[in-house]
Amino acid sequence: MSTGTIYGVGLGPGNPDLLSVKADRLVRGAKHVAFFRKAGRAGQSRKIADPLLPKGVIEFAMEYPVTTEIPLSDPRYNEILSAFYEDCAAHLRALAEAGNDVVVLCEGDPFFYGSFMHMYTRLNDVVPVDVVPAITGMSGAWTATGAPITWGDDVLTVLMGTLPEAELSRRMADTDALVVMKIGRNIDKVRDALRAAGKYDDAWLVEFAQMPNQTVQKLSEAGDKVTPYFSIIIVHGQGRRP
Structure with missing residues (x-):
């Protein structure tokens, strides 16, 4: 079984009409999607992609364990987020190694202050990763x-x-x-x-x-x-x- 690809798909600033042709194609054809969100929230990237996602798509919501509850200067902040990103990357890696393509929905551009960067650095040398740029916020x-x-x-x-x-x-x-x-x-x-x-x-x-x-x-x-x-x-x- 061939390894699947992790796609970091930039959705742009919030209007589905501003997606690239490639991003639109990947989102509409996705069987697995992943996205970051604050616990208890729908997730902005998920909202942007909502009208495009096919029925039956399997979703993986990556919920931040902390956002503003702990100051950035507190050593626990990086420790907690690092463990969180490791767990998320492990889940995505398992999906890809099982032969699944996964579309990770990203607000704006994936390489511009986006959480997907933390997935990219953990997965790029392990499984195929394809980053789809987008209009920034x-x-x-x-x-x-x-x-x-x-x-x-x-x-x-x-x-x-x-x-x-x-x-x-x-x-x-x-x-x-x-x-x-x-x-x-x-x-x-x-x-x-x-x-x-x-x-x-x-x-x-x-x-x-x-x-x-x-x-x-x-x-x-x-x-x-x-x-x-x-x-x-x-x-x-x-x-x-x-």
């Missing part, structure tokens, strides 16, 4: 603002809201165009860093980019609302143009 977000993100020689920087405020403000001040991800509970820190960098008034907040409940507004007009997990801050470059 940040690309969907800056498109939603209706303005180009970079012009001419603009430098684009992608930052995580989890970084210390001083580092955020320093890197924000040093770039032309900016994307800030992982906002959530870090929103106040990100706002302060943008103000210190002189970019607050130019920042846009995009929530649920390219999804049915998408919202786009200037960050300065968003008030004190707590942004959801699927939110991205955009600052457009204003560089050279003919």
Whole structure:
């Protein structure tokens, strides 16, 4: 029996119409699918793929043992997640070695801050793995603002809201165009860093980019609302143009 293939399939920012032809074909033809989700939730990648999945598909939900319950700086965080990823990889490997192809549903692009990367590093040298790239969430977000993100020689920087405020403000001040991800509970820190960098008034907040409940507004007009997990801050470059 030949070994099956693990497909890390990027689903893009949330709109099924934005899947690649290859991703669409793999999802529609899947017999086994796997996806990450928070316990008790449906899973965003599973929601995106829902209208495409065939009847009778066998699902493997990989539920995170921790998300925000333990600080990233706590040594237990990496220990718990490492064991979790090992268990998930072992399950996927067993399916592949039994001759099954498995489609792992991935939000955005599998190689851009995605959990599938932890499967890839554990499986790539053991069983066949095929990664299907996709439109990233940040690309969907800056498109939603209706303005180009970079012009001419603009430098684009992608930052995580989890970084210390001083580092955020320093890197924000040093770039032309900016994307800030992982906002959530870090929103106040990100706002302060943008103000210190002189970019607050130019920042846009995009929530649920390219999804049915998408919202786009200037960050300065968003008030004190707590942004959801699927939110991205955009600052457009204003560089050279003919």
